[in-house]
Amino acid sequence: MAAPGTASLLRAAAASSRRWLLAASRGAAGRPSGDCVAARTPGRFFGVSARARLSSEDKVTVHFINRDGDKLTAEGKVGDSLLDVVVDKNLDIDGFGACEGTLACSTCHLIFEDHIFEKLDAITDEEMDMLDLAYGLTETSRLGCQICLKKFMNNMTVRVPEAVADARQSIDMSKNS
Amino acid sequence: YHHLLMNEKTVIHERFLPKQGSLQEMPGPKTLSNLVEFFWKDGFGRIHEIQVQFSQNNYGKIFKSHFGPQFVVSIADRDMVAQVLRAEGRTPQRANMESWQEYRDLRGRATGLISAEGEQWLKMRSVLRQKILKPKDVAVFSEGVNEVITDLIKRIHTLRSQEEDGETVTNVNNLFFKYSMEGVATILYESRLGCLENNIPEKTVEYIEALELMFSMFKTTMYAGAIPKWLRPFIPKPWREFCRSWDGLFKFSQIHVDNKIKDIQSQLDQGEEVKGGLLTYLLLSKELTVEEIYANMTEMLLAGVDTTSFTLSWATYLLAKHPEVQQSVYEEIVNNLGKDQVPTSDDVPKLPMIRGLLKETLRLFPVLPGNGRVTQEDLVVGGYLIPKGVSSLCHYATSYEEENFPMANDFRPERWLRKDNMDRVDNFGSIPFGYGIRSCIGKRIAELEIHLALIQVEKAFPSIPTLCIHLQESFKRFGSD
Numbered sequence: 001m002a003a004p005g006t007a008s009l010l011r012a013a014a015a016s017s018r019r020w021l022l023a024a025s026r027g028a029a030g031r032p033s034g035d036c037v038a039a040r041t042p043g044r045f046f047g048v049s050a051r052a053r054l055s056s057e058d059k060v061t062v063h064f065i066n067r068d069g070d071k072l073t074a075e076g077k078v079g080d081s082l083l084d085v086v087v088d089k090n091l092d093i094d095g096f097g098a099c100e101g102t103l104a105c106s107t108c109h110l111i112f113e114d115h116i117f118e119k120l121d122a123i124t125d126e127e128m129d130m131l132d133l134a135y136g137l138t139e140t141s142r143l144g145c146q147i148c149l150k151k152f153m154n155n156m157t158v159r160v161p162e163a164v165a166d167a168r169q170s171i172d173m174s175k176n177s
Numbered sequence: 178y179h180h181l182l183m184n185e186k187t188v189i190h191e192r193f194l195p196k197q198g199s200l201q202e203m204p205g206p207k208t209l210s211n212l213v214e215f216f217w218k219d220g221f222g223r224i225h226e227i228q229v230q231f232s233q234n235n236y237g238k239i240f241k242s243h244f245g246p247q248f249v250v251s252i253a254d255r256d257m258v259a260q261v262l263r264a265e266g267r268t269p270q271r272a273n274m275e276s277w278q279e280y281r282d283l284r285g286r287a288t289g290l291i292s293a294e295g296e297q298w299l300k301m302r303s304v305l306r307q308k309i310l311k312p313k314d315v316a317v318f319s320e321g322v323n324e325v326i327t328d329l330i331k332r333i334h335t336l337r338s339q340e341e342d343g344e345t346v347t348n349v350n351n352l353f354f355k356y357s358m359e360g361v362a363t364i365l366y367e368s369r370l371g372c373l374e375n376n377i378p379e380k381t382v383e384y385i386e387a388l389e390l391m392f393s394m395f396k397t398t399m400y401a402g403a404i405p406k407w408l409r410p411f412i413p414k415p416w417r418e419f420c421r422s423w424d425g426l427f428k429f430s431q432i433h434v435d436n437k438i439k440d441i442q443s444q445l446d447q448g449e450e451v452k453g454g455l456l457t458y459l460l461l462s463k464e465l466t467v468e469e470i471y472a473n474m475t476e477m478l479l480a481g482v483d484t485t486s487f488t489l490s491w492a493t494y495l496l497a498k499h500p501e502v503q504q505s506v507y508e509e510i511v512n513n514l515g516k517d518q519v520p521t522s523d524d525v526p527k528l529p530m531i532r533g534l535l536k537e538t539l540r541l542f543p544v545l546p547g548n549g550r551v552t553q554e555d556l557v558v559g560g561y562l563i564p565k566g567v568s569s570l571c572h573y574a575t576s577y578e579e580e581n582f583p584m585a586n587d588f589r590p591e592r593w594l595r596k597d598n599m600d601r602v603d604n605f606g607s608i609p610f611g612y613g614i615r616s617c618i619g620k621r622i623a624e625l626e627i628h629l630a631l632i633q634v635e636k637a638f639p640s641i642p643t644l645c646i647h648l649q650e651s652f653k654r655f656g657s658d
């Protein structure tokens with residue numbers, strides 16, 4: 001069982017180290033994020049002034065074609081991952097980004113336009129392994145949580161692949177008819 | 178299992194899919210013969226073997242069986258496995274964890290990632306995955322892991338010098354057990370235990386013994402979970418042992434967590450800045466309660482030691498058996514890395530054979546024989562309706578299928594090399610760390626520990642065969658000989 005004093009001791013510990021704590025939680029907790037931390041760090045640590053400095057140049061517009069064919073348009077900052085954009089803007093893409101960018105699920109699978117795909121940062125071994133398990137894989141597929149916005153991506157269109165459930169439904173329907 | 182089938186949803190499904198079979202029609206061994214297999218013939222010890230037998234010879238790609246008294250649908254087809262694992266909801270459930278939860282209730286303990294369910298599980302998973310699952314976060318552990326590897330290599334030299342022939346290490350698995358324990362403790366507890374020293378500190382000896390006992394009793398303790406509660410008064414021993422081993426495990430991690438708390442306190446008292454790794458972060462951020470930290474440290478230690486050590490043992494065993502593979506692994510290291518450089522996680526991408534070696538080892542000898550999931554909605558799999566709430570086991574027979582892996586019985590790490598970055602393989606056939614939001618949270622830690630250790634052992638001892646001549650002894654546990 002817990003040593004009786006432990007909890008209270010920790011409370012004290014945490015309180016008196018608030019400065020450290022703040023520093024620690026900035027990098028870690030908070031919202032899910034891909035691996036674009038380096039790019040976003042200045043914005044986070046400089047707070048208000050950095051925010052003010054953010055001009056329209058640092059914004060990137062992305063169009064998502066959802067499973068039903070609907071187009072969702074959202075803006076993100078340079079350095080944000082596509083998962084960040086979906087989460088921050090509350091885009092309604094069912095089941096997207098279930099593992100919060102930890103490369104465990106492949107639900108953030110997106111399909112890119114050829115000319116964008118060619119210019120994306122090199123893929124890591126870990127992303128390739130997870131991509132192997134993605135549903136509806138194409139030649140221009142990547143995992144959205146690993147793709148960080150850059151200026152050249154402005155106005156790009158990415159497609160959300162058909163969901164497993166959709167595929168199942170259509171099979172069911174065809175069996176019925 | 179009639180009652181399982183009689184719910185509203187099922188009826189709807191059946192109307193839509195008139196041709197599917199029910200669980201009753203699914204092939205599988207009779208309950209009694211299954212229990213005989215399980216208890217009298219030491220089913221646990223031979224679980225891998227039994228599974229392959231079942232799936233390859235007798236019952237096809239989907240069949241029902243009993244894991245002790247628990248009813249399980251086994252699935253041995255890559256696409257069906259993908260279907261079941263992809264159907265996961267917000268909080269997937271792996272298996273019935275009642276006995277684990279019962280112990281925790283009894284002792285007033287919290288559940289950790291393995292035993293927790295629902296929102297409680299998700300809350301802890303969300304915290305932990307942001308610290309130990311992203312490759313980048315785990316890369317920072319390279320340095321600590323390398324210190325442990327330095328000790329491992331030293332230890333191997335010492336052990337060899339003590340042998341008559343000056344070459345052979347007689348108990349490789351014991352060695353890797355200590356390495357894995359030291360490695361995972363470095364990461365989880367931010368402290369060294371001294372497992373690899375020539376004179377192991379007395380406290381650590383006690384811990385190692387306790388832990389080894391825990392693992393050796395684990396088979397018994399699994400029976401404890403499998404024995405129905407009403408039978409306990411008649412067969413009390415398994416449950417008693419189950420509790421005793423958990424007591425030991427919890428005690429072990431509590432000591433380390435409490436030590437860390439004291440360290441932090443004294444640093445604060447002296448006005449020092451508190452810096453640290455995973456445990457320090459968890460203690461200070463208070464995203465988890467102290468009891469939850471105890472529980473997760475305990476369960477991660479349990480999950481992180483023998484999994485890693487058995488995999489390392491199998492990998493070195495396979496290398497020893499295949500000198501030509503060993504030679505090519507060695508050459509890749511020397512050519513792509515140089516002889517003297519100490520590798521970190523940044524170097525692993527330059528060594529595709531090392532990655533292939535780990536994948537191939539786990540394909541042939543996955544430490545866990547399958548991925549359990551309790552269906553959270555009705556599923557039609559392979560023409561059968563699996564109602565909500567049934568345990569299914571996506572099992573490892575798929576990794577021995579010719580269709581998925583040509584020359585499946587052969588050890589060929591190079592099968593995992595990609596021709597280029599566009600080369601994709603549908604590899605649901607071998608998913609040794611599971612898949613999805615409930616997959617192994619220690620996956621990247623295990624990869625780091627195993628990749629770096631294999632590189633360095635390979636570099637230091639290019640003649641692995643003599644290193645592991647006596648490995649077979651250690652593998653009795655798998656019932657593979």
Ligand code: HEM
Binds near residue numbers: 545623
């Ligand atoms: C070669 C080494 C390892 C193998 C093969 C392995 C395999 C697995 C598998 C198959 C699962 C179940 C996944 C699923 O149901 O989809 C799992 C779960 C788990 N593993 Fe590992 N594991 C290894 C090492 C580790 C290490 C080093 C740790 C600790 C740091 C660890 C901690 C866990 C935990 C806590 C879970 C439960 C996760 C949850 O339910 O959220 N494992 N492991």
Ligand code: FES
Binds near residue numbers: 097098104107
């Ligand atoms: S969010 Fe899970 S892999 Fe990208």
